[in-house]
Amino acid sequence: MKVPGDKSISHRAVMLGSIAHGKTVIDGLLTGDDCLSTIDCFRKLGVKIHLEGDHVEIDGKGLEGLKEPNQVLDVGNSGTTIRLMLGILSSLPFHTTVIGDESIAKRPMGRVTIPLKNMGAKIDGREEGKFTPLSVRGGGLEGMDYTSPVASAQVKSAILLAGLFTDGNTSVTEPEASRDHTERMLQEFGGSVQTDGLKKTIQGKQTLKGASINVPGDISSAAFFLIAGSIIPESEITIKNVGINPTRTGILDILTNMGADITIHNVHDEVMEPYADITVRYSNLKGVEISGDIIPRLIDEIPILALAATQAEGVTVIKDAAELKVKETNRIDTVVEELKKLGANIEATEDGMKIYGKSSLHGAEVSSHGDHRIGMMLAIASCLASGETHIQNSEAITISYPGFFEQIEELKQ
Ligand code: S3P
Numbered sequence: 001m002k003v004p005g006d007k008s009i010s011h012r013a014v015m016l017g018s019i020a021h022g023k024t025v026i027d028g029l030l031t032g033d034d035c036l037s038t039i040d041c042f043r044k045l046g047v048k049i050h051l052e053g054d055h056v057e058i059d060g061k062g063l064e065g066l067k068e069p070n071q072v073l074d075v076g077n078s079g080t081t082i083r084l085m086l087g088i089l090s091s092l093p094f095h096t097t098v099i100g101d102e103s104i105a106k107r108p109m110g111r112v113t114i115p116l117k118n119m120g121a122k123i124d125g126r127e128e129g130k131f132t133p134l135s136v137r138g139g140g141l142e143g144m145d146y147t148s149p150v151a152s153a154q155v156k157s158a159i160l161l162a163g164l165f166t167d168g169n170t171s172v173t174e175p176e177a178s179r180d181h182t183e184r185m186l187q188e189f190g191g192s193v194q195t196d197g198l199k200k201t202i203q204g205k206q207t208l209k210g211a212s213i214n215v216p217g218d219i220s221s222a223a224f225f226l227i228a229g230s231i232i233p234e235s236e237i238t239i240k241n242v243g244i245n246p247t248r249t250g251i252l253d254i255l256t257n258m259g260a261d262i263t264i265h266n267v268h269d270e271v272m273e274p275y276a277d278i279t280v281r282y283s284n285l286k287g288v289e290i291s292g293d294i295i296p297r298l299i300d301e302i303p304i305l306a307l308a309a310t311q312a313e314g315v316t317v318i319k320d321a322a323e324l325k326v327k328e329t330n331r332i333d334t335v336v337e338e339l340k341k342l343g344a345n346i347e348a349t350e351d352g353m354k355i356y357g358k359s360s361l362h363g364a365e366v367s368s369h370g371d372h373r374i375g376m377m378l379a380i381a382s383c384l385a386s387g388e389t390h391i392q393n394s395e396a397i398t399i400s401y402p403g404f405f406e407q408i409e410e411l412k413q
Helices: 007-019 033-044 079-089 102-106 110-118 153-163 181-188 219-231 250-257 292-297 299-310 322-326 331-341 372-384 394-399 404-412
Strands: 021-027 048-052 055-061 095-099 122-125 131-137 145-147 169-173 193-196 199-203 212-214 236-243 261-268 275-281 312-318 345-349 352-357 365-367 390-392
Touching: 007 021, 007 033, 007 048, 007 055, 007 079, 007 153, 007 181, 007 212, 033 048, 033 079, 033 394, 079 095, 079 110, 079 131, 079 153, 102 131, 110 122, 110 153, 153 169, 153 181, 153 199, 181 193, 219 236, 219 250, 219 261, 219 275, 219 299, 219 372, 219 404, 250 261, 250 292, 250 299, 292 299, 299 312, 299 322, 299 331, 299 345, 299 352, 299 372, 322 331, 331 345, 331 352, 331 365, 331 372, 372 390, 372 394, 372 404, 394 404
Parallel strands: 021 212, 145 169, 365 390
Antiparallel strands: 021 055, 048 055, 095 131, 122 131, 169 199, 193 199, 236 275, 261 275, 312 352, 345 352
């Protein structure tokens, strides 16, 4: 099987293509709702973006090509769209208003608006610009040296994107390394970022040139099938062309520690974003501890890892993952609440969860809470559970994985 294009890489390709000079061509774009929100926002800023299937062509006119929009920019459910775009909007000498859905309204924006205001952007909004709706009047930014309290690629990227158009240098230092797709892609568009350990520095006044981008499959989407293959008896699944950027492969390391039977083959590491085929076979898993600096490398895979842990012998402890509380839902609460309904022995902790395996799961009435990754985790759980499972709000899955249920049906045959 193949999984849809990587969400993080797709957003960045559209954004950098929109602020670069010349034509950008993207193949394999994820056409989930979140990336369509990014395209919609940049179209409202006056960028010509042609989308056909998963092929995109962007007619970039540089940052100067963006125009003050006469409508609000609606990011829907997408945290990556709003946080990265705030970095770009902060450089633009005009006014924009940004909104999102109910989930976005609860997510903290101060982590990007506070440093962007320090660089000189005028940002206001609910609770002094910490929550949507937000209004931005950008331009005239100055570089700065910022130490982020959280390991977040969205925070790092927002500041680096703002730094791209300032006078002087801008640096961001993180407590642990987060995904580095922005840094890699800036190079593909002719820009540059310096890395010194956990410190990233970007020089101001850079000009980007349009590029050709091939988006690999999303390892965060592949994770649902890597775990389905590991816990459903007699499975063997090969997923082709999955992105294996080392800042994203914590899931492979943990599954291997748990005793999963995983092989990585056909590795292509000569490209901007390395990719490979991954084969998984059913095996007996054992509980492990998941904590420390691996957390940012698998943060989005924790809901499905929690399901894997229900099928592992012994205890799995997930620590240092308080960031889960500010995702599309509070993923500590939603994972624990929904897996309990299916019969799992799981409890929430301050910064993670504890899961006692191995449990036999049974069907139940469950809900995605509007969170795509919770919906997909429950769908994989239902393949294993006895009896029927009804998932409310399962349509949220189209945020990152159009065609998910069809692929499950194909695999069952
Ligand atoms: C993302 C970064 C992560 C991740 C999100 C996508 C990105 O969020 O959870 O799904 O594309 O930069 P944080 O930066 O808040 O950790």
